Amino acid sequence: MRPENCNHAHNFDWELYPQAENFLIRHISTFLENNSFARTLSSSIEHETSTLFFDWIDHMVLPENIVSEKALDEFGFRRMDSLEVPPDMKVFMHPGAIFFPVLLTKGRCTEVILKPERLDHFIQMLGKGFSIEGDIYGHYRKAVISHQDNSILSAVERRGYNGFLLSANAHDAQEYRQALEIFFCRQRYFEDPGEGMNATLLLIKNLCKKLSPARVTDAFFRAERVYWERKNSAGQTQKARQDRVGLGWGNHDHHTYRTSRNNFTRLIKIFETLGFVCREQFFAGEEAGWGAQVLEHPQCNIVLFTDVDLLKEEKSKDFSHYDLEQTTRLGTVGLWVELHGESMLQAGLHHLAARFNFEKIRTDLKRQNINTMHPFSYFEFLKQAFTEAETWKVEPKRLNKLFEKNAITRAQYETFLRNGTIGSHLENLQRTRGFKGFNQRSVSAIIKATDPREYKFQGA
The missing domain is CATH 3.10.180.50 (2,3-Dihydroxybiphenyl 1,2-Dioxygenase; domain 1)
Structure with missing residues (x-):
């Protein structure tokens, strides 16, 4: 399908x-x-x-x-x-x-x-x-x-192509190189996240006038993976292992973005401008409080998992294309965004999932002092587990804002200020039998397990 x-x-x-x-x-x-x-x-x-x-x-x-x-x-x-x-x-x-x-x-x-x-x-x-x-x-x-x-x-x-004919004359090579540099150097810090999302959309629209959306997409995600990797030590370690045989991240499975309710439709608009097409949606119910839209690019072999806080009454509508009303309660996704910023902007990817030998990489990374969380999927056809979370520092002004809104307790405020909190992961994933999807119940479990208010670092 x-x-x-x-x-x-x-x-x-x-x-x-x-x-x-x-x-x-x-x-x-x-x-x-x-x-x-x-x-x-x-x-x-x-x-x-x-x-x-x-x-x-x-x-x-x-x-x-x-x-x-x-x-x-x-x-x-x-x-x-x-x-x-x-x-x-x-x-x-x-x-x-x-x-x-x-x-x-x-x-x-x-x-x-x-x-x-x-x-x-x-x-x-x-x-x-x-x-x-x-x-x-x-x-x-x-x-x-x-x-x-x-x-x-x-x-x-x-680089943005799904055919099998060699490019004898890359007439757009210079424009592609410029797009790569633009994405590596793009502004990611904005006082107003909505302004930042709009600026990113405009940037991509302008580049799509010079290059095909598929070429722009390829350049964009090469830059996104590097940005995520520089903020994730497990990713750096595994990338170095794969670089020793010259392979890079050619085994990526999906890229995961987290965004606020206010900016979710903007995020989807950005990806649709790049040529992504929506696949399945997930809704985990009132208790879990999250939803997700899966997207796939038909030419670039790139899959996205986009997370957002979601209410029970919103599961029946196309929440990817209709603005979500603002709420006072922050779920796991919303709190992560308030702590670190939008994935599309300063925070970067929540995690990169790549395909591995599931058991072997757990053992091999452990030898390099990188722990893996308990698997949240463990089926014959789909196995998934996060590495232990990367700790990120949190800007005091973000914590002050959250505390003033009673979104975090005094104890959580002091802990986050002193120690930082859960940031990004590398996802260990293995698929067999051609399975292309995800398991909603399993994803719900890991969403709850990585709530910054509940997460306990191993050894803490």
């Missing part, structure tokens, strides 16, 4: 596809048996980064004499004629799952293509002097890493 309309969020019911997953795993295993370089690299990636080789695959090319269109159709893959592909290939995607695309070719070679965040960094760490096809800062670049008999290992870099 592909996202089409925010007003039909309740229609999203993501299913499991174990047969399709097994089909892909079989072909990857055969490929690794036939390419020793890829086999060694796969082992190194999994050992050094606590991730799964499967989650680093951008797409796979299979010969038509090995796999037929009918077989792909039986596994749920659908031909996508709208995507740009080489003339001798056809592309198939699974609309209801997270599986990577499969291309059928009239040729004889099987090819696995990886997706490092930056291709030049990946090649640098391999140290073999591989050449890159496609323009720097172009929408699609590629390098062949290993060609053994009929098995090819390659890697690509995408």
Whole structure:
């Protein structure tokens, strides 16, 4: 199922596809048996980064004499004629799952293509002097890493593009570089958050006049991940591990934003201007007091989870597109925003979720003194856990305002002022069977568990 309309969020019911997953795993295993370089690299990636080789695959090319269109159709893959592909290939995607695309070719070679965040960094760490096809800062670049008999290992870099044709002449490369710099240097501190949200929307609208929304989106989130990482030590540690093999954050699963009720529709407007489409909505009930809108970009393979305080009577309306009335009570999300600011502005992402080997990364990060909270999802098809929260200092004027409104107690005021409070996380996530969704009950549990008024730091 592909996202089409925010007003039909309740229609999203993501299913499991174990047969399709097994089909892909079989072909990857055969490929690794036939390419020793890829086999060694796969082992190194999994050992050094606590991730799964499967989650680093951008797409796979299979010969038509090995796999037929009918077989792909039986596994749920659908031909996508709208995507740009080489003339001798056809592309198939699974609309209801997270599986990577499969291309059928009239040729004889099987090819696995990886997706490092930056291709030049990946090649640098391999140290073999591989050449890159496609323009720097172009929408699609590629390098062949290993060609053994009929098995090819390659890697690509995408910057706002979901096709499969090299960018022979990146006519917008200069504008893209300027957009990157603008997003890295954009103003994030505003006295009036509403003014800041409006300024951010205007900035993005102006950039979309020079670049496609997909290109702007890619530049925007590269800057967002860096900003989050610089404020999160677990993210820095894990990024360094992934950078040692040159992969960066190519394994990101979703980016989570928190916002005030007053600015939630502005946040959604910003993302829709970038080309995001709304998927499912969540409402956790009166006690939990939160809601969320999931969004997905159809060209950039980026998913967003946007959190907001929500009231029981608001669950029946499209709260992403109708302004929410102001309330005196602050839930977990609202309090976090009052303490630190809007995620779109000075606070940055609440967390980045990336795909890992769930058990291995918990153990490996523990060796580096990074603790992981109790899992809030633990199903065969979906496992999720936050690293222990990063402690952020809180501006005294924010605490004064909260205390004057009776939103926090005197004891909480003094604790937050002295010690700081819960800031951001890295989310450890593992998906199997192609599951694309989230579990509402599990998310409700972690929302409540990370309320700054209740959260206890490990060892405290």
